[in-house]
Amino acid sequence: MKDLFSIQGKTALVTGGSSGIGYMIARGFVEAGAKVYIASRKQDVCEEVAAELSEVGECIPLAADLQLDSECVRLSGEIKSREGALDILVNNAGANWAAPMSEFPSSAWDKVLGLNVKAVFELTRELVPALEAAGTSEDPARVINIGSIDGLTPPLLDTFSYSASKAAVHHLTRVLAKKLAEKNITVNAVAPGPFQSRMMKATLENFGESIKDSTPLGRIGRPEDMAGIAIYLASRAGAYVTGAVIPVDGGNSTTT
């Protein structure tokens, strides 16, 4: 039982690992003894965060703009040439867009679906050989997609393409779980409720108190809540779970 939740010695890639939920997961993984690559657009921020996390373990920055197919290919090529095998892929990088329906631009569909859905597929497809090289039937490789409770229930704000993209990620998770099981790769999604991040800054400033009040567990999520679910899914404890969409939301979506 001592090792049930261990990810010591595993290698992970966390997209968007420089901020918010990705940072919470990357830090949790590093502190738990994994070697963690973080990828986001801003090279300097990636390097700063990796240097900070390297004080507690091993973290390597690899800047990439995952909105672009060519960057998904380049990033996965880097991972494959450096590591060969990859134990854990966390598809976390995401974008949001809010605007009244009458003004909602079509570019907000391209941008949000491009990063939140298409890039998840592109990067996973490119990394399947590395994940397959790491997985065994006893200890499969893991893909963890970050969805949202906005993909489970209609959202608070006018985020039309975002909520649709998150429902799509949840279903893509099930589709890929079925497809990749024979390669010893599990695919699950986490659907977070409110967590402090750059994306959530304005929402929590404006509606933080009412969000807390309407959350059954009476608070927003903390870094340990996010690190905890990711470590569970990445460790021996989560080895027999695939195709699941797990809300981590203090009861927001699960009790209504």
Ligand SMILES: NC(=O)c1ccc[n+]([C@@H]2O[C@H](COP(=O)([O-])OP(=O)(O)OC[C@H]3O[C@@H](n4cnc5c(N)ncnc54)[C@H](OP(=O)(O)O)[C@@H]3O)[C@@H](O)[C@H]2O)c1
């Ligand atoms: N926070 C919440 O309450 C909440 C709730 C439900 C779901 N989520 C989901 O959690 C994930 C992380 O969001 P967050 O709230 O933590 O937001 P965040 O603090 O804004 O972090 C987003 C991360 O993604 C990176 N990123 C953005 N565009 C990118 C691109 N084109 N290529 C590569 N990296 C990119 C950002 O870095 P750069 O800007 O440097 O690229 C950053 O590291 C998203 O999928 C979001 O939908 C969050």
